[in-house]
Amino acid sequence: MIREQEIIIKPRAKWYLLDFAELWRFRELLYIFTWRDIKVRYKQTLLGVAWVIFQPLVSTGVFTIFFGRLAKIPSNNLPYELFVFIGLVFWIFFSSTLTSAANSMIENVNIIKKVYFPREILPVSAIITGLVDLAIAFAVVLAITFYFGFRPSPLLLVIGPLSVLIASFAAIGLGSFLASLNVRYRDVRYVLPFLIQTMLFVTPVIYPLATVRDWLRTVLAFNPMTGVIESMRVMITGSGKLDLALLSFSFASSLFLLIFGLIYFRLTERMFADIA
């Protein structure tokens, strides 16, 4: 029992991004929300853990037939299957965590209205849940890479975690922003799938960044997932050249999204229980 703890309740939200002390105090809740989401998903879905691999595999099949074989989209001298599969695994990590972070508030509205805890826990736990899936999918990525005769670059050990961090920052930032909008505006939920679909096409998942025009490449660089997917392809297959400038740019833009999303979330968070 913590006796010395004194809680002061005041009208105004304080101006910091994240209350780390408070998050640390509630670390077990973060863990338990993640645990709940993983547990429930594997209980509800027939495929369970296989779903994590199945989804990118099926999409890879479809994209390979239509974009690789029929449209003959170039793939940086990689087999198109491998090219698109690596892209999809990271894209699915980003899009699914973004979706669950954005829906995390309204899906837990009953808890929000009845119990206090730092609300950031919910979008963050959605991202951690996604990381577990990513770890499983990543093992399959490596297996397929080896099958096609490619070897990862040793730099993967550094660039890999960095890329995952960039994708997570972007998902937490954008996800928190959307989660907050979602509480207030009920139609956000329906716009979200459309938004994500559009984002798939402005991310070099099914095509290499090298094929687009220069000016468009600059625009696409603002999308943090561009740097993540491009670099991960190079690192995992060990072929091609790492574009460090692009990766730094992605890091900067994901950091911007993170800060913007968390500030917006913080400013609106205290009203969630009233308007949800």
Place this chain on the structure above:
Amino acid sequence: MKPIIQVKSISKRYRIRERLPYYSLRDEIVNTLRNPLKLVKRNNREFIWALKNVSFNAREGEVLGIIGPNGAGKSTLLKILSRITPPTKGEIRLRGRVASLLEVGTGVHPELTGRENIYLSGAILGMRRSEIKKKFDEIVDFSGVEKFIDTPVKHYSSGMQVRLGFSVAAHLEADILLVDEVLAVGDTEFQKKCLGKMDFARREGRTILFVSHNLLSVEKLCKKTILIDRGGIKAFSDTREVLAKYLDSKSIVNSRIVFPPSKGPGNAVVRLLKCSTKSVSGNLKTEFNLNEKIVLEMEILVFDSNVKITPSFHIKNNAGEYIFVSTDLTSEKGEDKKHKKGVYKKRCTIPENLLAPGTYLVGPSVTTISPKKIHFFQPDLILFKITERLTSEEQSSRGNYMGEFPGYIRPVLPWESNFVKSK
């Protein structure tokens, strides 16, 4: 020593929602484009103060009851204390670990087993994993669901779910407990268990704030009570005094209430307009003689002619104990009935010589029985009194006896006396 709970002039303002029960991003964008000045004009929206300038302190180990009519601000106060919603003004200091119980079974997930849910629910309520582990057996034991502990909760009966939820909550270790009406659920047996647990917490020296409609349990548990009405503290002293004030003060419970047509309790199906007690001849009346019929009347406005509805009255005595519930049985089999749009008067007559003398609280309600939906329920909305001023010619069950005459009801029953045989 500093008080463990210190509430300093807390106020809470809500914005009244004018148009819709929710906003849509599309509308907001369209409206802003159409009328960019609207963003500036935003400030003149209508507000209501749910709480105004509320201050009080609680010392360690005190058990405070919070009572008051519906919509007085009790729940808002508890929500602010629980940090679920921020105050608009003021400051609160809580010196110790706080646990709030605003609902039984918050966060329980139907797909997970009882065991898993104990960990989940415990964590949501703020328990540490090690704490839950230590008390796990105790929790399971208290809930009485040991047999089904590894079954998904979706297969539990609603009673079992409530018991599991409460058992977790009952084992929270906190210095300050904020409790809202959670005892209103579950069967009587379990309610007793819960009250016992709260009593135990009290004796252990925990500070408890207990919001309840059940005046009886407030009286049992709390030494001091706060009476809240219309967002402010109307009384804060000894529980007995406050309860007496609450029940007697006609400003809080009237013998008649009239709502403005659009503001009455209810929803898109039906709204309450008026509620009153009347004599048989139709005049408003608050005090009745033991041998008089009492007419309970509610006036409702029906908007939706497709929804089947049933009105009912809930009667409690001045200790807050339920005396009876009566629903409209005028339709065949007492089923829900569709109503044409319009205003209805629903009347229920309590026969003479039924209730014992005393003060009674009337709660009007309109519900749909199947599928179950409560359109409105206003417990303790109005009151009436039954007095005993009988002339010698009139009959009551006490006959000519003048001493204390206990009991909840005072019926005049037929008696027979037969001579069997002489000795």
